[in-house]
Amino acid sequence: MLIVMMLAVVVSACGKSSKVEVGIVLPTKDEPRWVQDEQRFKDALKDTKYSAEILFSQGSSAKEKENVDALIAKGIKVLIICPQDGDAAAGAVKAAKDAGITVISYDRLITNTDAVNYYVTFDNVAVGKAQAQYLVDHTKGNGQPLYLYAGAASDNNAFLFFEGAWSVLQPKIADGTFKVANSTEAIMLQDTAELSREQQSKIISQVTTNWEPSDAKNKAQTHLTAATADQKGDVAILAPNDGTARSIADVFGSDTAITSFVVSGQDAEKASIQSIIDGQQSMTVFKDVRDLVTSSIGMAVSILDDKTPETDGATDNGKVEVPTKQNDVIVVDKENVKALLIDSKYYEEKDFTGL
Helix, strand or coil, X not given: CHXXXXXXXXXXXXXXXXXXXXXXXXXXXXXXXXXXXXXXXXXXXXXXXXXXXXXXXXXXXXXXXXXXXXXXXXXXXXXXXXXXXXXXXXXXXXHHHHCCCEEEEECCCCCCCCCCCEEEEECHHHHHHXXXXXXXXXXXXXXXXXXXXXXXXXXXXXXXXXXXXXXXXXXXXXXXXXXXCCCHHHHHCCCCCCCCHHHHHHHHHXXXXXXXXXXXXXXXXXXXXXXCHHHCEEEEEEXXXXXXXXXXXXXXXXXXXXXXXXXXXXXXXXXXXXXXXXXXXXXXXXXXXXXXXXXXXHHHHHHHCCCCCCCCEEEECCCCEEEEEEECCEEEEXXXXXXXXXXXXXXXXXXXXXX
């Protein structure tokens, strides 16, 4: 009888330890942003009664589908997923929906499917506007060369960032403040205030970095090699995120014909914060991942508690209007970096030099 009781306890414990209510799928472990997200998800879950498993897709939509299938097999009730490719993820989340799982699209929107229940993100159009406004605010006279770069064409966020940036930059391109140096498509569309998705695609296809620093570096080198003398000097650079911004800054900084440059970024990665302190990268858009993670976990807990999650709008994913929770973004540069990122305990002062 004692042996039977002990076996029963072991079986019960094993059953409890293997129970997973929330599955989380992130794009890759190769970028600091997503590693930070992993830890913050773990920290946020400590305050709940629910367990979760976090998997990485390593830049592969096929691996992403495998991850979702594995989590479905473990009996999750809520899936939080940041897609590698917004369209390609539709198949993975359909499988989750068919299994009765509630799907939360995290940070990036999963497109052209009705299998997404909620979307938690930052105001991505506002991100692009903030990047562009910084370039406008730091321009040095008429005719300043403007280099445009964008994220991956497979990521809906890249279009939202560019939409926001174009809304600010286009009037300044049209009036001659900026002169586009690296996109013939942007030059042809410089008098078009609101671009269609197809028109955005034409520009983005010329200036995409695929979110890869190496791609950004190669593209920047190609552009500067082809640039004429009047496309150098004091320049403005729209870089889509921190990883690409640092690579692009390295290229422009090594060209002796570049007198000065202002380059945007986003994500407030540690390496870029140091770059900003050192006067290389000009700014970053701070998206407090703590808020995004908290919103996502709060939404998951509401669902598991049979409550309706709070949202503040809806986003068209090409198939349905997805109930959306948006979080604010903040511009960080050398002037306010300590107050916003160190004093707020987002990062520790010991991680940086020159503060």
